[in-house]
Amino acid sequence: xxxxxxxxxxxxxxxxxxxxxxxxxxxxxxxxxxxxxxxxxxxxxxxxxxxxxxxxxxxxxxxxxxxxxxxxxxxxxxxxxxxxxxxxxxxxxxxxxxxxxxxxxxxxxxxxxxxxxxxxxxxxxxxxxxxxxxxxxxxxxxxxxxxxxxxxxxxxxxxxxxxxxxxxxxxxxxxxxxxxxxxxxxxxxxxxxxxxxxxxxxxxxxxxxxxxxxxxxxxxxxxxxxxxxxxxxxxxxxxxxxxxxxxxxxxxxxxxxxxxxxxxxxxxxxxxxxxxxxxxxxxxxxxxxxxxxxxxxxxxxxxxxxxxxxxxxxxxxxxxxxxxxxxxxxxxxxxxxxxxxxxxxxxxxxxxxxxxxxxxxxxxxxxxxxxxxxxxxxxxxxxxxxxxxxxxxxxx
Numbered sequence: 528x529x530x531x532x533x534x535x536x537x538x539x540x541x542x543x544x545x546x547x548x549x550x551x552x553x554x555x556x557x558x559x560x561x562x563x564x565x566x567x568x569x570x571x572x573x574x575x576x577x578x579x580x581x582x583x584x585x586x587x588x589x590x591x592x593x594x595x596x597x598x599x600x601x602x603x604x605x606x607x608x609x610x611x612x613x614x615x616x617x618x619x620x621x622x623x624x625x626x627x628x629x630x631x632x633x634x635x636x637x638x639x640x641x642x643x644x645x646x647x648x649x650x651x652x653x654x655x656x657x658x659x660x661x662x663x664x665x666x667x668x669x670x671x672x673x674x675x676x677x678x679x680x681x682x683x684x685x686x687x688x689x690x691x692x693x694x695x696x697x698x699x700x701x702x703x704x705x706x707x708x709x710x711x712x713x714x715x716x717x718x719x720x721x722x723x724x725x726x727x728x729x730x731x732x733x734x735x736x737x738x739x740x741x742x743x744x745x746x747x748x749x750x751x752x753x754x755x756x757x758x759x760x761x762x763x764x765x766x767x768x769x770x771x772x773x774x775x776x777x778x779x780x781x782x783x784x785x786x787x788x789x790x791x792x793x794x795x796x797x798x799x800x801x802x803x804x805x806x807x808x809x810x811x812x813x814x815x816x817x818x819x820x821x822x823x824x825x826x827x828x829x830x831x832x833x834x835x836x837x838x839x840x841x842x843x844x845x846x847x848x849x850x851x852x853x854x855x856x857x858x859x860x861x862x863x864x865x866x867x868x869x870x871x872x873x874x875x876x877x878x879x880x881x882x883x884x885x886x887x888x889x890x891x892x893x894x895x896x897x898x899x900x901x902x903x904x905x906x907x908x909x910x911x912x913x914x915x916x917x918x919x920x921x922x923x
Contacts, residue, residue, distance in 0.1 A: 528555075528567040529914060531888060536576040538865035538877035541857070541894065547575060549884040552912035557878050568914070570907060572888035576860065577876050578622025578647070578908065579887065579900065580867035581843045582783050583741070583762055583829030586612060586629045586649075587678075592835040593794070598665045598676050606631045612840040613639065613646025618918050619841045619902035622885035622910050623648045625702060625829070625871050627741055627762065628655030628663070630678045633699040647910070648885075650871050652741070653698035655679045656691045656729060657706040661720055662743070679706075685728035688721070692732040702871075703733040705758070707742045708749035711793050711804050717745045726756035739872055741783075745807070747771060754778065760870055762829070765807050767815040772822040781870035782824040784816060786849040788831035791838060816853045826850070827867035828859075841918075844900040851897040859897055884912040890919055 529549040535542040537557065548556040548564060556562075563569055588605030589596045609631050616624060624647045626632035632651035638644045657663055657679040664681065665673050674681060680691040695703055707726060709718035720743070721729070733740045739760065742753035746766040753761055754774045760781040767782075775782060789808045819826055828846040832838040850859045868876030875885055888907040893899040905917030915921075 528564060529909065529912070530563050530567040530569045531572055531575050531886065532561055532563070532569065533572040533575050533888070534892065535878060536574070536857075536860055536864075536894070537879065538577050539861065545575075547878055547886065549886070549909060549912055552884055554878060554880055554882050554884050556880055570888060572906065574889040574892045574899070575878070576887060576889070576893075577864040577878055578885040578910070579620045579844065579847075579863050580828060580871070580876060581616070581621055581624045581830055581832070581846070582760070582781075582827045582867045582870055583627055583785055583831050584624055584840065584843065585831070585833040586626050586632045586635060587833040587835065588612070588631065589833065589835050592833060592837050594663060595665045595667060597663070597833070598668075598673070598678065600630075602630050605629070606634065609635060609834060610644055610646075612834045613644060613649075615841040616843065617646050617908055617910060617915065618905065618921055619843065620887040620889075620900065620905040620908060620917060621647045621843060622887070622908065623650070623868060623871065623873060623875050625650040625652075625741075627652050627702070627704040627743075628678055636701070637699065645915070648873070648875070650701045650873065651699070652702045652704040653695040653700035655704040655706065655743075656682055656688060656695070656721070658719075658721055658725075659683055661718065662706050662709040682721075682725065685724050688725045688729045689732045692729055692736070696736050696738070700738065703729065703738050703740045705729055705740060705742050707753045708745040710743065710745055710763070716800055716803055720749060723752045723755060726752055726758070730757045754780065760827075763831070764819075765811045765815060767818050769818060769822070772818045772824060775824055776822050779825070781827050781866075782819050783827050783829040783870070784811065784819065785829050785831040785846070786812065786816075787843070787846040788838065790845070790849065820853050825866055825870060826854075826862050827870045828863045829867075841902060844902070847900050848897050856894045856897050860893060863900070884909050887917065
């Protein structure tokens with residue numbers, strides 16, 4: 528039995544002085560004031576809260592950050608590097624993550640649940656679903672080799688896309704990731720992605736298997752198609768406007784802006800495309816976010832980090848820091864825990880009786896300074912009821 532005493536954020540509100548009692552892998556009790564059961568291990572923390580959530584990342588296990596590297600990386604290398612990244616995420620305070628397309632995440636999910644590797648719970652999509660010649664298709668390679676090496680299933684009709692969903696389910700997917708548009712990763716302007724009839728087929732087939740659908744969407748057309756198809760989360764969402772925001776709010780879709788990925792410059796060779804990217808990103812950090820907050824969308828933290836040198840796992844708290852420019856620190860904590868867990872359809876993100884014991888203990892209060900979520904401020908992590916040292920105390 529573990530007893531935590533201190534200031535508590537329970538996923539919704541602040542308890543100035545309270546006690547959390549953990550037994551086995553569950554939260555046994557949470558009370559205001561101090562209550563210490565006899566024989567328990569007692570930890571006094573300055574700030575106790577649910578574990579952090581990254582709703583959008585990739586376990587690519589690469590050093591270089593480009594489409595070709597993501598696709599041709601050796602799977603053994605990716606697995607070894609990603610196992611290391613799993614521990615880094617956990618010791619940085621992350622107890623739940625969602626991988627939206629990679630070669631190894633479904634196996635990380637499996638091994639973590641068996642207790643064979645250390646890390647957060649992984650909700651993995653398996654391979655993502657995209658069109659031939661689309662966003663993550665490495666066009667420098669012959670098509671047959673690209674399809675064999677890719678972490679995406681290419682599908683080019685509603686019927687092919689239904690089969691692609693079943694292929695992802697066969698892999699062990701717990702969410703389905705689709706590309707409603709292209710992105711910046713090919714170094715040019717945004718290209719079209721899956722068409723509306725294809726997206727509708729994917730959503731219908733995914734929901735038949737009780738799986739949520741996450742849609743990568745750049746531009747109003749892609750966002751609108753995603754909404755009309757019935758997806759569950761909008762990823763990135765560059766080009767949001769009042770019309771699409773109202774529809775997202777009405778349908779209860781989650782909005783995951785992945786601001787952290789855009790604060791890192793991405794290599795763009797074409798000068799015209801570079802200006803285009805900079806304009807879209809600038810708008811995303813201003814108008815898009817202003818619209819999302821004013822419409823009170825369900826905004827969740829997600830970084831789109833991939834485990835490269837430029838976007839390393841372990842610094843995923845940066846999304847919370849960037850969100851704090853648009854909402855209060857308390858609202859950011861909700862976006863990082865309870866709201867994100869709801870968007871992932873996981874019973875987590877709260878300190879409540881009967882919930883899984885996924886908690887972190889911080890040295891300082893993030894409601895006063897959101898930078899206090901940084902890894903060196905994490906003293907302890909409790910994952911499934913087991914106590915680990917965070918990077919505030921742990922030395923690699």
